[in-house]
Amino acid sequence: MSHHPVIIGVAGGTGxxxxxxxxxxxxxxxxxxxxxxxxxxxxxxxxxxxxxxRVKINYDHPDSLETPLLVEHLHRLxxxxxxxVPSYDxxxxxxxxxxxxxxxxxxxxxxxxxxxxxxxxxEMFDVKIFVDTESDIRFxxxxxxxxxxRHRSAESVMEQWLTTVKPMHEEFVEPSKRCADVIIPxxxxxxxxxxxxxxxIESLLSR
Numbered sequence: 001m002s003h004h005p006v007i008i009g010v011a012g013g014t015g016x017x018x019x020x021x022x023x024x025x026x027x028x029x030x031x032x033x034x035x036x037x038x039x040x041x042x043x044x045x046x047x048x049x050x051x052x053x054r055v056k057i058n059y060d061h062p063d064s065l066e067t068p069l070l071v072e073h074l075h076r077l078x079x080x081x082x083x084x085v086p087s088y089d090x091x092x093x094x095x096x097x098x099x100x101x102x103x104x105x106x107x108x109x110x111x112x113x114x115x116x117x118x119x120x121x122x123e124m125f126d127v128k129i130f131v132d133t134e135s136d137i138r139f140x141x142x143x144x145x146x147x148x149x150r151h152r153s154a155e156s157v158m159e160q161w162l163t164t165v166k167p168m169h170e171e172f173v174e175p176s177k178r179c180a181d182v183i184i185p186x187x188x189x190x191x192x193x194x195x196x197x198x199x200x201i202e203s204l205l206s207r
Contacts, residue, residue: 005035005078005104006204007124010111011176012131013169014060015141017187021131021197022111024188028198033205035077035105039112042066043088045095054093055156060113060168067118070110074124077104090150106205116176126204129197130180131187135166 008025012018026034042065046054057064066086073083084099116122116130139161146152177183182200184193 005106005108006126006201007074007078007108007110008201009115009122009125009128010109010131011113011116011129011173011180012133012187013135013138013173014113014165015138015145016131016133017189018111018113018131020188021129021184021194022109024194025109025198025201028194029107029201029205033105034107034109035102036109037070037073037077037083037085037102037111039065039067039070039110039115041086041088042070043093043095047092047094051092057093058164058168059093060164060172062114062117062172065112065114067114067121071118071121071124073102074108074110074121077102077108080104107201113173114176116179117172122176122179127197127200128179128181130177130183132177132183132185133187135169 010018010022010025022036026036043059044064044066046057049057069086073085076083082101082103085102087096087098087100088094089096110121110125115125116128122128142161142165143154143157146157147154182193182197184190184197188194
């Protein structure tokens with residue numbers, strides 16, 4: 001790649017609509033122009049622990065993610081090199097042996113709850129977007145997702161929300177909103193804000 005890629009960060013609390021915002025950006029800018037990376041894929045492997053210990057891990061704390069590997073991968077994409085992104089199984093809380101390849105593109109789109117918390121990662125973004133959604137809506141979305149996709153009981157989801165998700169959101173995610181260049185209320189429903197973001201990305205690409 002002859003030009004330095006534009007790196008976009010999409011952060012926000014769990015269930016805020018980050019993936020919807022990211023999908024809109026990819027659709028409007030063009031899937032073929034975007035390298036899409038999710039911070040969730042970089043959770044540390046817990047396969048060495050018994051299941052009763054895995055469920056006690058605070059997955060909403062920055063230490064649960066292998067962020068240095070993500071930073072390394074972004075540098076590789078900037079240098080025009082493909083990366084092998086880890087695959088994480090949320091039903092067993094383990095990293096799989098398989099990976100998926102992400103190729104360098106003019107835009108690198110990074111999505112994750114905690115991507116604005118780590119300074120080394122945060123400083124790589126040309127545009128920092130925070131998706132801001134009310135906590136009760138986020139909780140309902142989280143409850144549905146974890147029960148349907150990760151086969152967890154309602155009781156376990158509610159306990160995790162109260163013991164780690166909500167406290168970690170207040171300690172890390174919400175304060176990181178101050179680092180954002182753009183705050184999008186209502187997530188994917190805010191078409192005006194989304195169109196403005198896409199226009200900004202196109203402007204950066206045209207330089």
